[in-house]
Amino acid sequence: MAILTVVGALALSVFGKLVADEVKAWRPQICDAMIKCAASQLLPFQRKRYIEQWRCDLEEIPGDLFKLYFAVDLIRGTWLARVSPSASQAMLSAIENSEEVAVQWFVFLEVACWRERVRLIIEDRCCPDVACPTSVAYRKWYEKILVSFVESAENLFNEQKKLSCGRLSDRMIAGRMLQRVIENNTEKISNYKPDANNLKIP
Amino acid sequence: MGNDSPRLSGPTLQVLGQFLDAPLTGLSGADIAKQTRLASGTLYPILMRLESAKWLKSKWEKIDPSEAGRPRKRIYEMTPLGASQSRAAFASLIPASGRLQWQS
Numbered sequence: 224m225a226i227l228t229v230v231g232a233l234a235l236s237v238f239g240k241l242v243a244d245e246v247k248a249w250r251p252q253i254c255d256a257m258i259k260c261a262a263s264q265l266l267p268f269q270r271k272r273y274i275e276q277w278r279c280d281l282e283e284i285p286g287d288l289f290k291l292y293f294a295v296d297l298i299r300g301t302w303l304a305r306v307s308p309s310a311s312q313a314m315l316s317a318i319e320n321s322e323e324v325a326v327q328w329f330v331f332l333e334v335a336c337w338r339e340r341v342r343l344i345i346e347d348r349c350c351p352d353v354a355c356p357t358s359v360a361y362r363k364w365y366e367k368i369l370v371s372f373v374e375s376a377e378n379l380f381n382e383q384k385k386l387s388c389g390r391l392s393d394r395m396i397a398g399r400m401l402q403r404v405i406e407n408n409t410e411k412i413s414n415y416k417p418d419a420n421n422l423k424i425p
Numbered sequence: 426m427g428n429d430s431p432r433l434s435g436p437t438l439q440v441l442g443q444f445l446d447a448p449l450t451g452l453s454g455a456d457i458a459k460q461t462r463l464a465s466g467t468l469y470p471i472l473m474r475l476e477s478a479k480w481l482k483s484k485w486e487k488i489d490p491s492e493a494g495r496p497r498k499r500i501y502e503m504t505p506l507g508a509s510q511s512r513a514a515f516a517s518l519i520p521a522s523g524r525l526q527w528q529s
Contacts, residue, residue: 272499276454277469279496283455293465300466304473 480507
């Protein structure tokens, strides 16, 4: 029995050291994957910033175990933040506070709203003039960009839906985001000259 | 809407307290974590909420990462709105007993 205990303890110490060495060797990759996982819960335009910020902050933490804990807890925190009751509010604030993407969001949301209007017309629930009172002049432009926009726009729109956890309808997300972006960027938008050949989704 | 007040939980007050005592140079997320001992999953959502409420603002540290030999930090600073709201929040937490007077 005593021999078995000694052999067991020896095996455990050797195996434990092997596991510890493996974790130590793979720690940077594991942490980086976790940081990316945590960032994937954020809005698309926030991810790059937070990945860089968290990578830097991670380096200031001493010890491999604490580094792993930092990365694991980030996933918990961003997931909880995403599903919290204030998530949709925070999402809207983050979007409107991001000046650099506000104009692109305006274009994207206009397209999203336009698609909703088109759907209403197709379903014969709304006549074209009522559905598109302000967009007639832009209709040709919309038609031109819509083909290239539609897939990316749908992906992004679905991300916003996921972030709002189904509490907001498509129309409400688009309407509220559009309204706020317009309110906060009236001057930029009025000076904006759309270039259909050089449009980027934020 | 961007000025909606964030919920002032204990950890949020801890973070705000760091900024009221902070040097003018600002604080990185790691600095705040060291001082408050908050876990990353608690700290960063708080920083996000405070930033979206415009109580905090953040900017990248002005260094060249290749020269400095380390990645640049994201530095948080308190805005005047954040400072006034935080002071008001802390003032409201002062026990009222000191101000009570018994009527004779």
